[in-house]
Amino acid sequence: MQYIDMHCDTLMQALMRRRDTIEQLDGTMVDAARLRRSGASAQFFAMFLPQKTEPERFGQENVPEPSELLHLMYQVYRNTMEACSDYMAPARSYENLLENQRAGKISAFLTIENGCVADGKFEKIKEFYDMGVRLITLTWNDANCFGWPHSGNGEEMRRGLTDFGKEAIGYMNELGMLVDVSHLSDGGFYDVADVSKKPFVASHSNCRALSPATRNLTDEMIRVLAESGGVAGINFAPQFLNENTEDAVSRIARMCDHVLHFIDKGGIGCVGIGTDFDGISGEFEIADCTQMEWLFAALHKRGLSEGQLEQIACGNVMRVLRDVL
Numbered sequence: 001m002q003y004i005d006m007h008c009d010t011l012m013q014a015l016m017r018r019r020d021t022i023e024q025l026d027g028t029m030v031d032a033a034r035l036r037r038s039g040a041s042a043q044f045f046a047m048f049l050p051q052k053t054e055p056e057r058f059g060q061e062n063v064p065e066p067s068e069l070l071h072l073m074y075q076v077y078r079n080t081m082e083a084c085s086d087y088m089a090p091a092r093s094y095e096n097l098l099e100n101q102r103a104g105k106i107s108a109f110l111t112i113e114n115g116c117v118a119d120g121k122f123e124k125i126k127e128f129y130d131m132g133v134r135l136i137t138l139t140w141n142d143a144n145c146f147g148w149p150h151s152g153n154g155e156e157m158r159r160g161l162t163d164f165g166k167e168a169i170g171y172m173n174e175l176g177m178l179v180d181v182s183h184l185s186d187g188g189f190y191d192v193a194d195v196s197k198k199p200f201v202a203s204h205s206n207c208r209a210l211s212p213a214t215r216n217l218t219d220e221m222i223r224v225l226a227e228s229g230g231v232a233g234i235n236f237a238p239q240f241l242n243e244n245t246e247d248a249v250s251r252i253a254r255m256c257d258h259v260l261h262f263i264d265k266g267g268i269g270c271v272g273i274g275t276d277f278d279g280i281s282g283e284f285e286i287a288d289c290t291q292m293e294w295l296f297a298a299l300h301k302r303g304l305s306e307g308q309l310e311q312i313a314c315g316n317v318m319r320v321l322r323d324v325l
């Protein structure tokens, strides 16, 4: 079944492994060869920008600054688009996605994970838009010019967006860029819901009622997200799937539980896929993008119709892209 994945960290993997394109990767959860066999209609590629230096992530002493990382990952994206042009093409609009589908090509959407690089400036957001970025995950796990991240501390979790963050949502709405609340504080989530005039997304977040991770959405948040016309992408990380956060096995049955919970609380229109491939660790029943079919088969067994599966795999995200970009 054709699917759209709203989040992977494969560009980061290319940097860590010192590859110029994702075609030169082998053995990652997403790489060009696997993607080609996967049935992906579109893959969102995140430029993941840690604010604090985390040498272990990159296997080198001097981790570049976020703005330098952005530049390096953008190069990998561009090189990949050139090297893989036979079967993959960049997408900046809903129309691009349809064109690529007709041409039998995978659409590659470019995203930023951590808006810190906007540096509190609208010009920067416009610059990213002109580069082809069509989604910004407002924060990662640190505070930035947009607002505060998710936190186990109740007071921190209630903090919302900054004044710049609120204005920037309006600007992103105007430009046609997706606002992504994954990693954001609960306060930030509700500010986005208040301010955004367009549907927004939680590109790679699950249900907090089933797994207590602060990265996940409460039932109330699922309802509000669905009301906006937005969508949440099921994340395959075991610590966001399991009730016991020590349990490091990512199971298909558990993914189905989260999908059904999203449907129960927000309706069939609010759930999609946001694997987080190449940014997560553990033991995986779905080990890479070629095995996505197993999720849809399992959901079918749990009672979802072909039409409902199509919505989860592709249709819901397509609707949001049509409405926002």
Ligand SMILES: [Zn+2]
Binding pocket: 113, 182, 183, 204, 279
């Ligand atoms: Zn993330």
